[in-house]
Amino acid sequence: MKKEYSDTEIKIKTAAKSLFLEKGYSATTTRDISKESDINLALLNYYFTSKKKLFEIIMLETFYDFISKMVEVYNDEKSTLEEKLRLTSSKYIDMIIVEPHLPTFVVNELKNNPSSILKILKGQIMESKLVDQYNDGVKKGIYKRIDPIHFVTNILSLIVFPFISSPIIIKMKKFSRKEFNEMMYERKKLIPEWILQMIKK
Amino acid sequence: MKKEYSDTEIKIKTAAKSLFLEKGYSATTTRDISKESDINLALLNYYFTSKKKLFEIIMLETFYDFISKMVEVYNDEKSTLEEKLRLTSSKYIDMIIVEPHLPTFVVNELKNNPSSILKILKGQIMESKLVDQYNDGVKKGIYKRIDPIHFVTNILSLIVFPFISSPIIIKMKKFSRKEFNEMMYERKKLIPEWILQMIKK
């Protein structure tokens, strides 16, 4: 599965990933990539055939990371539902703070070319341990009987959407970037509590 | 403030809006617009000077609609906090079902050129009647003492994010578009309830 990449290929991929994430596919040019990675323009096609091919490789790798981080937590056998909520919030918030362009990148690709993401994402979420635990709680009468899709959706919504709308939040609250991040750290603790309140009877 | 537009201008603007919303700025060409609107390519520049200018006009109008719909509800003097939550959910969900590309469009512009949106958005949210009502509830001891930014953020997150991730939801649940919309109609009722549970002590 894992391919070995040469130094040059890695340089190209690193620069390309950074640019694609920041500006998107159409607005990124092969010249940008060659300049940013400090390699000759012709080498891009030599190694990756075309801009489109290069983009697809990067996109798939990025999504694979993105999703496996989630699936890993969701399917953990030992942790409780509550612990899974805390871990998910914490991991995702950290990940996006490190790579702030990730959400919009995913959002755009999801719109322009959903099939490539959806290929990666099998039944890994709705058949996860987390959803099992939620359904157990419903059976036991401690959680409300609502389609678990809402439960799963709400978790991601509360984590990811604030990043997407960060310029608005920063403006409204006159935040610095650092203060915004602190707000997100606060949410690591708040989101699991909120989700529990939402599902409990 | 409102400018009068000729038939030709309206045809151009309509086509341009549809394309910009669907494909974004970079991926939309002036030739696309001229074909879609069935006007001559040269007329685009004759009326709107440049692609960029045309885009800005459309973007501002779109955001203005988007935000004023929210502000209107948030500042209503008569309704309770709970009613405002219900109205917001309902209006926004309806609006996005009619114009499904709106969220990603806003998200992208927010990233690429935040200042133009932020100009429109003054203090209209954090100084709204809705936030006042929330703060009152805090003072009375019925709502938790949490920065209202979380409150405001959570409302929009739960409404908008599911649309953004609709391809994933549709795949996971094997939904048709119609079934997805029904899920969103369900949320009109659920979101206000959830938000209240989140803020209540």
Next chain:
DNA sequence: GTCTATATACGGATAGAC
């Protein structure tokens, strides 16, 4: 594998006729 030079196409914009 890496470079220069270039083929080829496309997109934004305008000149100028009607």
Next chain:
DNA sequence: GTCTATCCGTATATAGAC
């Protein structure tokens, strides 16, 4: 106001020398 024809810059991609 509307059209055709075209300029010009830029983008992707490749040929071919080293």
